[in-house]
Ligand SMILES: *[C@@H]1O[C@H](CO)[C@@H](O)[C@H](O)[C@H]1NC(C)=O
């Protein structure tokens with residue numbers, strides 16, 4: 010037993026050591042000092058220039074133009090010429106250039122959907138006198154300085170260097186400002202990639218998506234997210250730069266967690282931070298308080314908003330663009346509108362109050378964001394298995410889960426990672442894929458070679474969310490026909506995974522199902538041609554499809570064809586696919602058959618005008634189809650419905666339904682409520698009968714019987730919007746709001762489907778919402794076939810997984826599973842292949858045969874597939890002893906005499922008995938000075954390799970000794 014434990018420990022150690030190399034080595038934007046200084050210097054020069062050369066537009070021109078301009082998507086132009094090889098500069102490959110260009114093109118396409126501006130009325134001209142003549146070291150071409158760039162609101166130069174010693178990936182800034190009577194904003198910028206750290210991601214699609222986020226981070230710096238740029242932000246009221254004094258007024262310096270920290274309190278940022286954390290006294294959002302000059306102050310503080318895109322380093326698990334960054338971009342004054350509908354959800358510290366915001370991991374409360382050092386746990390978003398560590402250089406010493414390098418659930422490469430033992434992942438039923446998440450789980454494969462991995466209590470499993478994001482279904486590649494469903498009421502509970510009446514372990518249902526389900530990944534991470542926004546790809550122009558993998562300069566119909574515009578009744582989505590619906594933030598436009606952007610104030614809208622809002626952004630409330638920051642008199646801003654709601658009858662104004670700010674005459678104020686002088690308590694208002702309530706006092710709910718009580722009867726829920734017991738939806742007995750039912754009226758045939766109750770006709774267990782006889786699943790162990798339920802599946806089908814009838818394999822009439830066949834159809838014959846009976850026809854021919862000779866002889870090859878060679882009548886990947894795979898004729902060909910193995914007709918790689926390998930031939934006697942060794946190779950005598958082996962053994966011994974402490 011004890012020796013077994015030691016082996017396990019060693020296995021863990023390997024995971025840890027490897028992960029040290031990657032996971033805890035933060036790729037950062039830090040330490041690019043020279044470049045950071047140039048970015049700072051540029052901001053100072055710009056400030057100096059506009060001080061020396063103020064452009065004062067006449068008052069009347071300002072008045073006339075204010076708000077008069079129409080705004081449109083920003084036009085970003087790019088100059089990639091400086092990414093090519095430069096003599097004397099670092100080496101760059103064509104592949105790398107293509108990669109950086111592709112990543113940047115994706116980002117530019119995104120930003121054109123993200124920002125709207127008043128279009129530049131003329132060509133975009135670089136003004137060298139604003140700086141030292143360069144754009145942060147880039148010398149613009151002569152024509153950029155004279156004629157300028159047409160159709161350009163912002164022009165970006167891309168450059169690179171290669172510094173493997175520095176930890177940064179990239180840096181960026183703007184270098185020119187353009188001022189007109191109605192706007193002032195950056196019109197030239199420069200992005201630098203450090204190609205030693207920012208490498209071509211090859212086939213790793215997720216890494217491409219991460220690099221897109223890194224590049225977007227840089228472009229957001231160009232858009233004004235920088236401490237040094239604040240003095241150059243735009244003050245619309247004066248049509249001048251904001252200036253240092255006003256910029257300083259946005260900053261409060263405060264010691265948090267023992268570190269002096271700057272808080273940014275510009276208007277939108279302040280409002281977002283107060284509301285997000287639920288801390289009305291905070292003075293601003295924390296800026297990064299650690300790191301080099303390029304990191305500190307010019308990013309959000311990692312500790313309080315961990316994965317935000319504008320924190321100071323990349324994370325293995327990815328970054329999120331959120332309303333914090335949108336708020337800052339609005340506060341720069343540069344951009345006429347910023348599209349909050351393109352942001353990702355975020356949960357870190359959300360609603361956790363001032364204590365979280367100020368104290369975080371040092372609080373007396375233990376927040377789920379932080380875990381004790383060295384404690385194994387799933388990461389906050391459940392994207393991987395890791396361990397508590399304070400190694401993040403921007404993390405204020407707080408311990409958070411750092412994911413092991415071979416334990417990120419979304420990375421499919423981890424499946425084949427060489428663990429010790431190699432069967433570790435399959436034994437423990439770990440499944441890595443973009444559909445996987447980390448769970449507390451002790452499940453083993455029914456075929457596990459080893460089942461005693463003590464201390465291994467985390468797994469990556471496949472998961473799928475229900476469409477309403479309230480439940481998760483977990484499945485396992487190693488355990489057929491088995492699933493675990495975790496609903497809202499199961500959170501935190503352990504569920505047994507049972508297969509063939511054997512319990513294979515437990516999965517704990519996560520307690521953050523809404524968060525897991527809000528993390529919507531895109532198919533194949535948008536395949537190098539787009540960016541993922543809330544589970545839907547925004548594809549670059551010329552590409553389309555759910556994963557942007559299809560070349561198409563128009564739109565893709567349901568049948569896969571590429572058409573210039575979508576057919577009637579369907580609309581071009583952001584992934585250029587024609588669908589009957591449009592995603593949130595857009596509305597269906599019948600004239601263009603396109604999903605068009607809502608006005609950026611709406612998070613959902615319905616058209617035909619883009620300002621007809623259905624739902625609002627983070628800071629605003631729905632009021633008669635518009636989104637407002639403050640609700641009109643007599644109404645209050647309700648957080649649950651995100652809309653303006655009427656105050657109770659007797660109030661003149663209120664801040665919530667139970668907090669009146671004044672009473673109408675005939676009413677008197679009593680702890681925040683207005684009570685009619687005509688009624689008896691607890692009625693606040695009543696009918697002509699004094700005890701017949703119309704509304705209640707003392708936070709009681711108005712009952713259907715016009716009385717007041719603290720709870721509601723069955724079939725009703727507590728509606729805090731009007732302090733009334735409101736009816737649940739039809740067929741529902743217990744609900745938490747009008748749309749979320751948890752228990753249905755089963756005695757009348759209602760069944761819970763998702764979170765609503767539907768009538769299904771037995772034996773349907775679940776059924777279509779439109780037809781109670783159209784089964785979606787069956788009860789009483791019956792099988793689903795064509796939306797009906799049968800006790801046994803018909804000919805050609807078998808009783809398949811999940812109680813559905815599944816089709817037998819080709820040529821098979823009757824079968825009991827999806828791999829083999831009991832009786833064959835006409836024109837087919839039974840055939841045993843790899844110990845399994847299947848059905849073949851006269852022309853069947855099995856890979857690796859490419860063609861077969863004869864009929865009903867599917868393994869008698871006449872020719873082979875690519876990569877295989879004919880040996881007799883079979884095709885092999887590796888030829889037998891004494892033969893080699895001849896590329897020319899795809900046949901196994903004899904090696905030269907005395908060779909045991911060879912790689913071609915003249916190169917032996919090992920020799921027959923009593924021959925020795927010398928150069929690439931087999932000789933009977935080795936050349937002078939050499940002797941034949943045990944492997945039949947001619948070698949010079951040498952003892953070094955033995956010594957090396959000894960040294961390695963001592964190292965391992967040392968490691969084991971260290972471990973036992
Ligand atoms: C947000 O970041 C987390 C953690 O870094 C990541 O798991 C998640 O996928 C991101 N969300 C989106 C929508 O990209």
Ligand SMILES: *[C@@H]1O[C@H](CO)[C@@H](O)[C@H](O)[C@H]1NC(C)=O
Pocket residue numbers: 577
């Ligand atoms: C699409 O609908 C419009 C109006 O409903 C109609 O005039 C037009 O002919 C339709 N086009 C096609 C191709 O069906």
Ligand SMILES: *[C@@H]1O[C@H](CO)[C@@H](O)[C@H](O)[C@H]1NC(C)=O
Pocket residue numbers: 543592593613624
């Ligand atoms: C649209 O937004 C609503 C409200 O936030 C959300 O419930 C819904 O899931 C979203 N729809 C999609 C397709 O993301």
Ligand SMILES: *[C@@H]1O[C@H](CO)[C@@H](O)[C@H](O)[C@H]1NC(C)=O
Pocket residue numbers: 674675676685686687
């Ligand atoms: C109170 O009763 C009087 C007389 O019946 C009526 O005129 C008045 O409107 C009532 N006030 C309220 C607030 O109901």
